[in-house]
Amino acid sequence: MEKILLKNIDNPNSADINEYIKVGGYGSLSKALNMQPKEILEEVKKSGLRGRGGAGFPTGMKWSFAIADPTFPKYLLCNADEGEPGTFKDRPILEKNPHLLIEGMAISGYVLGSESGYVYLRGEYPYAKDVLNKAIKQAHEKNYLGDNILGKGIRFHLAVYQGAGAYICGEETALIESIEGRKGQPRNKPPFPVNAGAWGLPTIVNNVETLSNLPYIVEAGGEAYSKTGNKDSSGPKLFCVSGCVNNPGVFELPMGTSLRDIIYKHAGGIKDGKKLKAVIPGGLSAPVLPVDSIDCAMDFVSMSKAGSMLGSGAVIVMDESVCMVRVTHRAIKFFEHESCGKCVPCREGTEWLRKILERIENGNGREGDIELLSEVAGNISGKTFCPLGDGAAGVVMGMLKHFRNEFEEHVKERKCIFS
């Protein structure tokens, strides 16, 4: 498959604008500015592109809502807060192919009628910040950004906003609160950001990977793009594989590639001759899957049917030596730390879950603790403003569904059965 997102990244100077232009970079922006915004919108709809941040909302539809709102100005925010544990797919774009994102944002700005864009970049990526700032400066100098892009009278400015270590800011309304200079606590919806987002104005929030598909869609057309992947989930997807595999890393593969192929064909199979036990297929918030589910296709619909989610495409692979109670405990510790505190079920529930898991792992589990875990998870799920609480609950429920015996043995043996 021709690489769209990771094209040219093996070139050590791939982040430089001249190297990007050499391989055809910014040609799509030039083409786009000779088209009508609505023509491009049609191509995006035809492409079937769905958001790559986790939720999978159809990009063309999100854009239509924002375009239909006559309010001006509009803002385009790029979600580069890649904080879902296990996820490192946007990083190669940000660090090695920043002009692909900038070109994608300039095209999107033109379609949406937005003159200002911001990249909300997580604080943990200081190197990406330097790369992006340099790339934005270069794009200004070459007239791909600014007040009169390519002499066409089109205006689009771009700046980087650095987050400061809060996972919740990857949720779009929390991201908006944060860029406004506040605590990153999610807002109630509606109103949706497309009508009243940043500074009360129509705001489109798209993930790094989503926006980076735009140059190709403009270049080749929506139909050509939709030929990759399958009917409900089109295009290429970045899968990032970590954990107990021989060849971890980021792979650009068609949507719908099977989990088995990702693990065995691309990530080199399980390390040290051990046996595969479990896979978290879409970032830490995605419920765990057991070995017998790995023939499933990695796309939005199939993953949901398998009882998990595609999420960010972050595949965490665990072999037979990994303790599921310990993984669950570490995961919940994360959610407890990152709960923004707005909703009681999430704020208190994640702490309860962590305490129960801690005592089970430490050999102090009590009779009834496993039922209590289910009950607490059930009291978080669906009862919070944003999906963080659901994610925490889903982790516990998924683990209990597939690996309940490990929890029971910990309680019965009064110790971690893996230590």
Add this chain to the structure above:
Amino acid sequence: MFNETVLKEIEDIRAKYPDRRSALLPSLYIAQREFGWLSHEAMQFVARTLNLPEAEVRGTASFYAMFRHKPVGRNLIQLCTNVSCMILGSEALLGFLNKRYGVEPGGTSGDGRFSLVIMECIGACGTAPAMLVNTDFYDNLTEQRIEEILEKYK
């Protein structure tokens, strides 16, 4: 108060956003750079510069994990222990850091050389375990590799 150069830097940031409040997070980063951590005084300066209530500045600053509310050592180690790093042994590295350098999570070594913070995923899962030292990034960590890396940070 901040010097003229810093005030100019904050002013330039303000100009990029429709509302001055957006300059709060960048200004807190600048204050942290200037003072090493966000002391009460540093946050007062930010509040005055942006004309925001001090309580709002403190409330916002305390929400974000990367703002520091106590002095740190000369070098800040930020080690990830989230699931992908944990599976590949990052928790044992915590023990090593304590034994070799006398530094515990949230604390500073007696000689003031290192402070240690546990991170929630720094996006290096494919080359785990990983850490940041100040703003430098290191991965595929082992005890030996950490020892070699930290030699550079005095």
